[in-house]
Amino acid sequence: MTAISSAETQAEIDRRRGRFVPWIIAAFFLSFMLPLIAFTVLAFRHAPSEVTPQAYEKGLAYNSALAAEAAQAGLGWRIAGAYDHGAYHVTVRDDDRPLEDARVEVWFVHPAQKALDRHIVLTAQGDGIFSAPANLPVRAGWTAHVTVEDKGRQVQTRFLFEN
Structure with missing residues (x-):
């Protein structure tokens, strides 16, 4: 008497297992490809911020900037800036002689938010001192970019301060 076996043959088992192998391989590669595609889409939708506008042009003009800095240093002007109780001086x-007729401007640059930057023109107080109220909106470590112009000559400098 022969027994009828309901057990599958080895070939049938291998064939059934073989159906899942391509899916396992596809899932393996998709687990790598999906994040790569997602990061590529993010990179193209959100371009990096520009740290320095026209960086290439500024790099080409660097020698002229050095020459202007040397000419500025040759003037011999000494400039000091200070923030005191809501005013900038x-x-x-x-050469130890105060400049009286100069035009002095200050740009206050906030370290994180460009919308908070301010510009003021200082008025002469006598003895080479220029000042104006500087209503800075928040407490921060500011940078004051100072431009002094007198008789066609110009000097630019900057000062760091906290208000």
């Missing part, structure tokens, strides 16, 4: 001297 700049003292300008040319």
Whole structure:
């Protein structure tokens, strides 16, 4: 008497297992490809911020910037800036002689938010001292970019301060 076996043959088992192997391989590669595609889409939708506008052009003009800096240093002007109780003061001297008729401007640059930047023109107080109220909106470590112009000559400098 022969027994009828309901057990599958080895070939049938291998054939059934073989159906899942391509899916396992596809899942393996998709687990790598999906994040790569997602990061590529993010990279193209959110371009990196520009740290320095026209960086290439500024790099080409670097020698002229060095020449302008040397000419500025040759003027011999001494400039000091200070923030005190809501006002900004700049003292300008040319070989220990105070500059009286200069035009002095200050740009206050916030370290994180460009919308908070401010610009003021200082007025002469006498003896080479220029000042104006500087209503800075928040407490921060500010950078003051100072431009002093007198008789066609110009000096630019900057000062760091906290208000």
